[in-house]
Amino acid sequence: MTRAQFLEQARTRGEVWDLVVVGGGATGMGITVDAASRHYSVLLLEQSDFGKGTSSRSTKLIHGGVRYLQQGNVSLVMEALKERGILFRNAPHLVHDLPFVVPNYQWWETPFYGIGLKVYDLLAGKYGFGKSALLSRDEVLARIPTLQQEGLRGGVLYHDGQFDDSRLLISLACTAAERGACLLNYAPVTALHKDAEGIINGVTFFDAESGQKHTAYSRCVINATGAFCDVLHREDEPDGEPMIAPSQGVHIVLDRSFLPGSTAIMVPHTRDGRVMFAIPWHHHVIVGTTDTPIQEVRLEPAPTPGEIDFILETARDYLARRPSRKDILSVFTGIRPLVNTARTSNTAALSREHTIMISKSGLLTIAGGKWTTYRKMAEDCLEHAVVLGRLEERPCLTRELVIHGAMPGATENGPLAVYGSEAPRIQKLALERPELAGPLHPSLPIIGAQVVWAAREEMARTLDDVLARRTRALFLNSRAALEMAPVVVHLLAGELGQNAAWEKQQLEEFARIADSFLVHSNPS
Numbered sequence: 163m164t165r166a167q168f169l170e171q172a173r174t175r176g177e178v179w180d181l182v183v184v185g186g187g188a189t190g191m192g193i194t195v196d197a198a199s200r201h202y203s204v205l206l207l208e209q210s211d212f213g214k215g216t217s218s219r220s221t222k223l224i225h226g227g228v229r230y231l232q233q234g235n236v237s238l239v240m241e242a243l244k245e246r247g248i249l250f251r252n253a254p255h256l257v258h259d260l261p262f263v264v265p266n267y268q269w270w271e272t273p274f275y276g277i278g279l280k281v282y283d284l285l286a287g288k289y290g291f292g293k294s295a296l297l298s299r300d301e302v303l304a305r306i307p308t309l310q311q312e313g314l315r316g317g318v319l320y321h322d323g324q325f326d327d328s329r330l331l332i333s334l335a336c337t338a339a340e341r342g343a344c345l346l347n348y349a350p351v352t353a354l355h356k357d358a359e360g361i362i363n364g365v366t367f368f369d370a371e372s373g374q375k376h377t378a379y380s381r382c383v384i385n386a387t388g389a390f391c392d393v394l395h396r397e398d399e400p401d402g403e404p405m406i407a408p409s410q411g412v413h414i415v416l417d418r419s420f421l422p423g424s425t426a427i428m429v430p431h432t433r434d435g436r437v438m439f440a441i442p443w444h445h446h447v448i449v450g451t452t453d454t455p456i457q458e459v460r461l462e463p464a465p466t467p468g469e470i471d472f473i474l475e476t477a478r479d480y481l482a483r484r485p486s487r488k489d490i491l492s493v494f495t496g497i498r499p500l501v502n503t504a505r506t507s508n509t510a511a512l513s514r515e516h517t518i519m520i521s522k523s524g525l526l527t528i529a530g531g532k533w534t535t536y537r538k539m540a541e542d543c544l545e546h547a548v549v550l551g552r553l554e555e556r557p558c559l560t561r562e563l564v565i566h567g568a569m570p571g572a573t574e575n576g577p578l579a580v581y582g583s584e585a586p587r588i589q590k591l592a593l594e595r596p597e598l599a600g601p602l603h604p605s606l607p608i609i610g611a612q613v614v615w616a617a618r619e620e621m622a623r624t625l626d627d628v629l630a631r632r633t634r635a636l637f638l639n640s641r642a643a644l645e646m647a648p649v650v651v652h653l654l655a656g657e658l659g660q661n662a663a664w665e666k667q668q669l670e671e672f673a674r675i676a677d678s679f680l681v682h683s684n685p686s
């Protein structure tokens with residue numbers, strides 16, 4: 163994928179696109195993969211980097227959602243479990259089975275959660291992962307020796323899927339590009355074009371790197387801007403009701419010693435009635451999340467001190483070694499694009515199902531949903547877009563579509579496993595240039611060859627792109643990411659033909675971004 167080529171293609175296209183998709187998160191990228199695989203001409207425009215929004219900030223689960231089962235939303239759970247099975251098959255390098263234990267401290271918890279999780283197995287049907295089981299206290303501790311032992315009675319084991327969200331997004335981008343899609347990051351859409359009858363027929367976008375303005379005409383424009391979707395919606399209908407009731411979710415990242423095995427902990431009912439997870443991920447532990455209604459949707463949301471304290475307090479109830487602020491290696495915050503159909507102030511109660519809305523002037527907005535269901539969301543969206551854009555009917559192919567890099571047994575590639583079948587090409591780069599072979603920081607297994615690869619093959623344009631989403635350094639250990647930044651930016655500048663002034667500007671910008679991933683011992 164080369165940005166310059168895509169920009170040239172978008173700039174010089176004489177014909178009308180079948181589809182222009184605004185937003186390069188899971189939703190927009192999923193639609194683009196679906197459209198390109200059906201041979202529709204499609205242009206995706208992302209204002210920042212692919213996955214810069216919520217799609218790199220999830221809990222990293224491909225799951226039916228045990229919480230939605232608690233809420234009685236059986237159809238959402240069944241659909242998500244089916245999608246989990248499809249994704250596990252089509253992207254085995256990025257999605258894997260993860261065992262969870264619900265630790266039980268009260269007598270009633272084992273039968274209660276045991277039955278609930280049997281229903282979860284049942285709903286998965288032929289798409290099931292491993293079966294749930296009741297565990298004795300000793301069996302629980304054999305899996306999770308660092309669990310709080312006082313009062314522990316036993317637990318319930320169940321299985322779900324885990325993934326690397328921004329790596330899946332990049333693999334989807336490659337899949338779309340291979341099928342002829344045109345993808346541009348750093349290309350914000352600033353206006354909608356309407357014809358003489360007031361029907362939307364295109365967009366104005368900027369090339370953020372050159373500042374040049376361009377127009378793309380299209381048979382159908384899709385607003386897939388997640389939590390930002392009201393901005394474009396209001397550009398279309400200035401008096402329209404807002405669709406989104408945004409809420410943010412925070413995760414903290416701890417050292418692996420807090421949860422050394424390969425089993426995750428699921429807490430079904432925190433003190434304030436939420437679900438919380440402690441999950442092993444890339445040799446670290448992610449703990450979260452919160453659900454806090456917010457007023458303003460920002461590209462770089464930040465946690466509140468109260469959210470961090472709440473996660474730490476809950477973790478201390480379940481972990482024998484009690485984590486404190488100084489143990490937090492990184493913290494990340496994402497905004498849920500919840501669709502406010504219920505007009506409620508309790509965002510945890512809002513539906514996680516997706517909504518498709520078509521305005522009077524033909525803007526198709528899709529919002530809500532989950533990463534897990536991105537493929538089904540895309541299929542539903544295309545069904546509407548084909549009618550709206552008067553496109554030729556063509557069958558959806560994504561159920562069977564193998565995602566770029568897919569290969570069984572990818573874990574044999576160690577830290578490069580997420581690249582799947584591309585890993586040998588990165589290893590070759592490291593062999594040819596030994597200075598690219600060693601880790602860039604003692605705390606993280608990231609090598610220089612990944613930086614070069616990100617610039618050459620994955621459209622990384624900034625230091626943040628490389629450290630946050632092509633590699634996950636910023637999410638795993640924000641201080642380590644800041645320490646490795648000078649070496650990374652120099653490698654990147656070499657690949658992108660940039661000078662020392664650019665490197666300095668990138669380092670300053672990255673320090674600003676990294677600040678919301680750092681936790682200070684004494685919050686101000």
Ligand SMILES: Cc1cc2nc3c(=O)[nH]c(=O)nc-3n(C[C@H](O)[C@H](O)[C@H](O)COP(=O)(O)OP(=O)(O)OC[C@H]3O[C@@H](n4cnc5c(N)ncnc54)[C@H](O)[C@@H]3O)c2cc1C
Nearest residue numbers: 185187188189209215216217220221223351388411533534
């Ligand atoms: C804390 C948290 C945890 C979650 N965990 C899970 C989980 O474990 N599993 C799961 O299945 N789901 C999970 N989800 C849900 C899932 O992450 C989201 O549903 C999904 O990522 C939303 O994707 P999206 O593409 O709609 O939005 P986004 O990823 O936010 O993408 C929208 C994109 O639009 C771009 N954009 C905005 N305006 C413009 C413009 N004018 N021009 C061009 N581009 C623009 C933005 O920059 C952004 O990149 C979680 C969500 C949260 C908040």
